[in-house]
Structure formats: structure tokens, C-alpha cells
Amino acid sequence: MNTAIDLMNGAMMLSFVILGLSQLMAMVRLVIGPDTGDRILALDTMVINAIGLIVLLGIAQGTQVYFEVTLIIAMLGFVSTVAYARFVLRGDIIE
Amino acid sequence: MTKVLNWLFPHPLMTVILAVVWVMLQNKVSAGMVVFGLILGIIIPRATAVWWPDRPKAIVTAKFVVYCIIVVWDIIVANIEVAWIVLTKPNSKLRPIWVEVPLDLRQPEAITLLAGTITLTPGTVSADLSNEGRSLLVHALDAADADAVRDEIKHRYERRLKEIFE
Amino acid sequence: MTLELFAVYATLFLLSVGAVFTLVAAIGLVKLNDPMTRLHAPTKAATVGIGAFLLASMSHSFALGQGSFHELLVLAFLFVTAPISANFIAKVNLHKRACDMPDAPKHDEMWSTLDVPESDRKIATEKNGPATG
Incomplete structure (x- = not known):
């Protein structure tokens, strides 16, 4: 049992590192572009990775309190991606 | 009653x-x-x-459940394939192509489901619909033959969706 | 005891799967060289990766002896919305003509994103599209 828990904690630390790394790589894509579509995609990926980081925080602390945060960030991320894309496509968000 | x-x-x-x-x-x-x-x-x-006055009147629930299971399985298997392609294939060897899928489905709900399924099963992203809604534009990440991709989509997903929304 | 041990191992496995897929998504986002191929990696691999993390969170709650299922809601939401955002980003790429353009459809006149009014067509077919972004 104890080895299993140690392994799980190790995997958790590794996941934190990898998610941080993914955020950095998405940031690279956000900076170098080259087009608007890539920037929207990079921002969308960053939102999804942020959800992952919050979920991991919840696992690490062993609480359920971050559930609502995850849900709301998922909704906000989706809406902002769509709003950004619609603005580029139509020049307006709500017609 | x-x-x-x-x-x-x-x-x-x-x-x-x-x-x-x-x-x-x-x-x-x-x-x-x-x-x-x-x-x-x-x-x-x-x-x-x-x-939503034009909502589908009834769907075949049993077939829909089977369809969901197939899609989840495809997502898992195909994600591993795409991960392998992304990690091992150099950019010059990738063969991205556009595929045009002619649609037999008419209901907007069914087309939405088909487009979502195509996007979630990796290797393909549905990008656009033609202006009269009779064909779907799909982008394939790495495929030799556009016709093979089209036939697989039509046979594996569209046929089942047609049965669900009959 | 066995249920808890099983939950711990399941968490371990799911965390590893999630880490691998999010890493693949990020690598794909940086490595691939065309806006449309870039769309393939993050929209799906990242969604599956976060899905695995959410399932890990669920099985971890079982390991702590306080089972919960509400992570499935976030999971369902992510899987429903991922294709829609991917579709919008693909439309943006088509609209800005940032990628190789597809042939016109066989059955209809043109793709709906490119279907702009006759008077605007000249501006829209320039390399970078209309100056909106």
C-alpha cells in the first residue's frame, strides 16, 4: 500500500511538471503565432491545461472544493474561444 | 393521454x-x-x-448507446495512433489532405453529431460545411488516400447515425 | 482495503496517461508546421489528457473513501465543446486563408465560410483576408 501511494505521489509530481511544461510550450506558440488561428488555438490549449492543473491541485490536497472552479473555467474557456473566433470571422460577437 | x-x-x-x-x-x-x-x-x-420546433421526434436509444461506445473506443485507439504520428513522423513525411464527405444526413442535429464525432476521432477534423449543407469538409492529418477516409467516415459513422435518426 | 489499493493504482495509471497525452498535445502544437495540422494535436490529445486527469481525480476520491462522480460532468462538457472550438478555429484558418485551401465542393457552390457577398469577394480573396484580426 505504501509503495503504491509513493508511486502515485511521484506520478502526481511528474504530471505537475509536464503540465507546466505544456503551458510553456503553448505560450511559445502564442508568441510566435504566425496567424490568428494559431493564437486562438494556443489560448484554448492553455485554458484546458489550466483546468488540468486545478484538477491536479485538487488531487494533491485531497479535496473536492475545486470542482466548481474547474467547471466554471471550462465554461469560460469555451465561451471565450468561441467569442474570439467569431470576432475574427464576423467582426462582431452577438449579431 | x-x-x-x-x-x-x-x-x-x-x-x-x-x-x-x-x-x-x-x-x-x-x-x-x-x-x-x-x-x-x-x-x-x-x-x-x-x-426548437424541428427537433428530432425520436431517436433509437439502443443504437445510440452502441454508437457512443464505438465512438469512445475509437477515441482511445485513434488517440494513441495520432500521438505516435506526432512524436515519430517528421513534418516532411506528413501527408495532410482535405477530404470532402457528401452528406446523406439532413437533420442539423445529426450533422452536428457527425461533425463532432469526426473531430473527436483523431486524424480528422471537420472544418466546414458547404453553403447548401450537402457536403462536409474534413481535414485529415496523415492519409494517403482521400477516398478511403471518406468511405470509412460514411460507412462507420454516417450509416449508424442515419439509423439512429430515422 | 483492496478497493482502496485498486483505486490508488488506477489513479497512478490515469495520471500517467494524462501526462503523456498533454505532453503530446503540447509537442504537436509546437512541432507541426501548418495551421490545420496543428489543430489536430491539442484539440484531441489535450482533451483526452485532461479527461484522464479528471478520471484520476475521481478514482483518487475513491482511494480516500469518499467516492464522487461529479468530475464526469466536466469531462462530458469538455468532450461536447472540444469539437465546436476546433470547428471555429478551422473556420478562422479558412477565413484568413492561413492554410492550403480546399477545392470547391462537388455538390454545392462553395464552402460556407468562404461564402461572402459578391461585393466583398475581392477583399476576401486577398492573402490575409479582410482586416478584422
Whole structure:
């Protein structure tokens, strides 16, 4: 049992590192572009990775309190991606 | 009797889904929450029924469940394939192509489901619909033959969706 | 005891799967060289990766002896919305003509994103599209 828990904690630390790394790589894509579509995609990926980081925080602390945060960030991320894309496509968000 | 039931439950599947989502948001099952979820599940479809008059009248639920299982399985298997392609294939060896899928489906709900399925099963992203809605534009990450991709989509997903929304 | 041990191992496995897929998504986002191929990696691999993390969170709650299922809601939401955002980003790429353009459809006149009014067509077919972004 104890080895299993140690392994799980190790995997958790590794996941934190990898998610941080993914955020950095998405940031690279956000900076170098080259087009608007890539920037929207990079921002969308960053939102999804942020959800992952919050979920991991919840696992690490062993609480359920971050559930609502995850849900709301998922909704906000989706809406902002769509709003950004619609603005580029139509020049307006709500017609 | 059926008239009353139809008026009360314009969308029975949505009633069930809303009740289940409500109970899951509470994260514990109690009789009070189930009843309240059912109340929400009756009020919300009734109140919004006016805005979607053309909703599909009935879907074949058993076939829909089978379809969902197939899609989940495909997502898992194909994700591993795409991960392998992304990690091992150099950019110059990738063969991205556009595929045009002629649509037999007519209902917007069915086309939306098909487009979502195509995007979630990796290797393909649905990008656009033609202006009259008769074909779907799909981008394939690495495929030798556009016709093979088109035939697989038509055979594996569209045929099943046609049976569900018959 | 066995249920808890099983939950711990399941969490371990799901965390590893999630880490691998999010890493693949990020690598794909940086490595691939065309806006449309870039769309393939993050929209799906990242969604599956976060899905695995959410399932890990669920099985971890079982390991702590306080089972919960509400992570499935976030999971369902992510899987429903991922194709829609991917579709919008693909439309943006088509609109800005940032990628190789597809042939016109066989059965209809043109793709709906490119279907702009006759008077605007000249501006829209320039390399970078209309100056909106």
C-alpha cells in the first residue's frame, strides 16, 4: 500500500511538471503565432491545461472544493474561444 | 393521454439528462434531489420547446448507446495512433489532405453529431460545411488516400447515425 | 482495503496517461508546421489528457473513501465543446486563408465560410483576408 501511494505521489509530481511544461510550450506558440488561428488555438490549449492543473491541485490536497472552479473555467474557456473566433470571422460577437 | 404526456415531456431524453446532471452536481443521491432534478427536467424542456420546433421526434436509444461506445473506443485507439504520428513522423513525411464527405444526413442535429464525432476521432477534423449543407469538409492529418477516409467516415459513422435518426 | 489499493493504482495509471497525452498535445502544437495540422494535436490529445486527469481525480476520491462522480460532468462538457472550438478555429484558418485551401465542393457552390457577398469577394480573396484580426 505504501509503495503504491509513493508511486502515485511521484506520478502526481511528474504530471505537475509536464503540465507546466505544456503551458510553456503553448505560450511559445502564442508568441510566435504566425496567424490568428494559431493564437486562438494556443489560448484554448492553455485554458484546458489550466483546468488540468486545478484538477491536479485538487488531487494533491485531497479535496473536492475545486470542482466548481474547474467547471466554471471550462465554461469560460469555451465561451471565450468561441467569442474570439467569431470576432475574427464576423467582426462582431452577438449579431 | 399520450397528448398530455407529449405536452409534459416534449423531450424525454433531455428530462432524464437534466435530472441526472442535477443529482451529479449535488454529488450525493437523495430523494429530495432526485425529485427536484425531475422538476427541473420537466420545466426546462417545456419552457424551451418553442425554440426548437424541428427537433428530432425520436431517436433509437439502443443504437445510440452502441454508437457512443464505438465512438469512445475509437477515441482511445485513434488517440494513441495520432500521438505516435506526432512524436515519430517528421513534418516532411506528413501527408495532410482535405477530404470532402457528401452528406446523406439532413437533420442539423445529426450533422452536428457527425461533425463532432469526426473531430473527436483523431486524424480528422471537420472544418466546414458547404453553403447548401450537402457536403462536409474534413481535414485529415496523415492519409494517403482521400477516398478511403471518406468511405470509412460514411460507412462507420454516417450509416449508424442515419439509423439512429430515422 | 483492496478497493482502496485498486483505486490508488488506477489513479497512478490515469495520471500517467494524462501526462503523456498533454505532453503530446503540447509537442504537436509546437512541432507541426501548418495551421490545420496543428489543430489536430491539442484539440484531441489535450482533451483526452485532461479527461484522464479528471478520471484520476475521481478514482483518487475513491482511494480516500469518499467516492464522487461529479468530475464526469466536466469531462462530458469538455468532450461536447472540444469539437465546436476546433470547428471555429478551422473556420478562422479558412477565413484568413492561413492554410492550403480546399477545392470547391462537388455538390454545392462553395464552402460556407468562404461564402461572402459578391461585393466583398475581392477583399476576401486577398492573402490575409479582410482586416478584422
